[in-house]
Structures are given as C-alpha cells and as structure tokens.
Amino acid sequence: MSEKNYKSLDDIVFEKRFKDYGAYDLRMGERSTLTKAFLIGILIIALVTAGIVFYNQVLAKNDKEETVVDITLIDVEQPEIIEEQPEEEPEPEPEPEPEPEPEVAQVRVVVPEPKENVVKEEPIVKVEEMENKLIGLKNVEGEETTSTRGKSEPEPKSDGGGKGTNPAPTGNYSARQVSEMAIYPGCERHRGDKTKLTQCFQNNLTQELIDQLSDFAEIMNNRGESQAVTRLQFVVDKSGKIIQVQAQQGAGGGINVELGKEAEKALQRIASRLANRGRTIQPAKLEDGSEVNLSFQIPVRYVIQN
Numbered sequence: 001m002s003e004k005n006y007k008s009l010d011d012i013v014f015e016k017r018f019k020d021y022g023a024y025d026l027r028m029g030e031r032s033t034l035t036k037a038f039l040i041g042i043l044i045i046a047l048v049t050a051g052i053v054f055y056n057q058v059l060a061k062n063d064k065e066e067t068v069v070d071i072t073l074i075d076v077e078q079p080e081i082i083e084e085q086p087e088e089e090p091e092p093e094p095e096p097e098p099e100p101e102p103e104v105a106q107v108r109v110v111v112p113e114p115k116e117n118v119v120k121e122e123p124i125v126k127v128e129e130m131e132n133k134l135i136g137l138k139n140v141e142g143e144e145t146t147s148t149r150g151k152s153e154p155e156p157k158s159d160g161g162g163k164g165t166n167p168a169p170t171g172n173y174s175a176r177q178v179s180e181m182a183i184y185p186g187c188e189r190h191r192g193d194k195t196k197l198t199q200c201f202q203n204n205l206t207q208e209l210i211d212q213l214s215d216f217a218e219i220m221n222n223r224g225e226s227q228a229v230t231r232l233q234f235v236v237d238k239s240g241k242i243i244q245v246q247a248q249q250g251a252g253g254g255i256n257v258e259l260g261k262e263a264e265k266a267l268q269r270i271a272s273r274l275a276n277r278g279r280t281i282q283p284a285k286l287e288d289g290s291e292v293n294l295s296f297q298i299p300v301r302y303v304i305q306n
Contacts, residue, residue, distance in 0.1 A: 240283050
C-alpha cells in the first residue's frame, strides 16, 4: 500500500498565487536552506577560531622578539663598619710556663749603707768587768753585789723560735717605696726590672679592662660622645689580691663619672676572676723581703674611632 502525500489548503493556495516569482520554492526549500546556512555558519566560526589559535601558537610565537635582560654583578665596596670600640692591642701569645729553676746554694750579703749621722759604737764589756755587778743602762759606780736581778730593758717578744722579730709593716706603699714590684700574671719574664714590671702590669690590666668595657660604647653613642677618661685606684694586698677598688670621683679635669663607675665594676670582676683561677698577683716586697700592700693608680681612656 503506497503512501500518498497530501498538500494542505495553504500549500495549494500558496502554490498557485506565489509560484510565479519563486516564493513557493523558497517555502518548500526552507528547511534544507536553513540547515545548510547553519552548518556553513558553524564551519566559518570554526575556521576563524582555528586560524586565531594557529596564529597565536605558531606564527606569533615565531615573530615574537626575544627579550634578554643582561645582568652583570658588580662588586660594590661595602663601607667599612667601624666597631665602636677602643683600639685594642694585639693579645700577647701566652708564654709557656717557665720551668722551675734548680735550687742553687746562695748566701745573703747585706751591703751596709753609709749614714749621715754615724753612731759611735761602744766596745763590748769584758766578762771579768761584769762580775758582781748588775746590768744596767749606764755605768754607775757603787757597791758590788752577787744578785742576778738587774734593771736591764725587757727582751723583745719572741715568736716561739727564741729570736725577736720586727713587727710586720703596715699601711700601703707606693711603687717608688717598694724594693720589688708586684708581678702581674704573665709578667714573670721581667722579674727584677722594676720599670718593666710596672709597665707590663699596667698594659696587661688595661687590656683586661678593654675587654670588660666593650659594651660602654653604646652608652657613649647615646650621649653623642667619642671619648672618656677616668682614673682607677686600687691596692694589691700581701696575698696578691686586688682590693679597695675606687674610681676618681668628680667631673673636674675631664673625668667621666659614668666611665669611672663602669671601670670600677670591671676591675672588681677581673679581681674575682683572677682569684677564682688561682692566678694571684705576686705582692710587692721591701728590701728585707717582707711583703707589703701596694697602692696603684692607672688612667683609663676610652676612645671611639670614627
């Protein structure tokens, strides 16, 4: 059974009325024409898109100029950072401990010193002349006696060894008054040379103070100062310890009170450290070998180099 296509009334009327100028053909081919136009539009859009992508990925990449930034590293002189510290002397290399010298027999020779007022020495009284007489302060004529009781001066007190001893020296002595200068640890090589021992003592102690006062630069910067001066006074006692540390007071003569306080604390720390290490100072001595307290003074000058 065959299928028959029946035209609608609109189609029949439209066909007879508009067929002469092609309107009917346009209506009949509307679906296929629109489909073709749609496909052609999609194809055009696809081609344009593909062209743009191709240009960006291939042609534009080849035409793009390569930009290179040439960076050359140049060594720039860094400004010298001057530490705000005083000039430090190079630390002396620690010298090996000197080997103990062998004991050598020796004899003490005391050279008599000439005196302005010569004391006339009286001759020693013979034993025969002392018989039946008392011992006194002067010669007196009188009756002879057999008594052993005399009016002589009392004997000096003995320390148990049967011999009288001179009282130990007291008070503080200056470097000029002592015969042997105190020896600071590290200055043993100058033993016997009073001038060099004094200089070595001052240099070593000054170096210790520089290390202890390294933080004082910040205080000076806050005050806008570049140098400060003070003076320390202390005593090296008979046991070799530093005692009675005192900074010079008063702002006269350019003395910096703040530096004096800091230097005083620093010297006390140095004294404690020496005592803890067992490296005490060898005390000063007089001509008779007795140890005495030595009063010492050193100037402290703190300078910041700009």
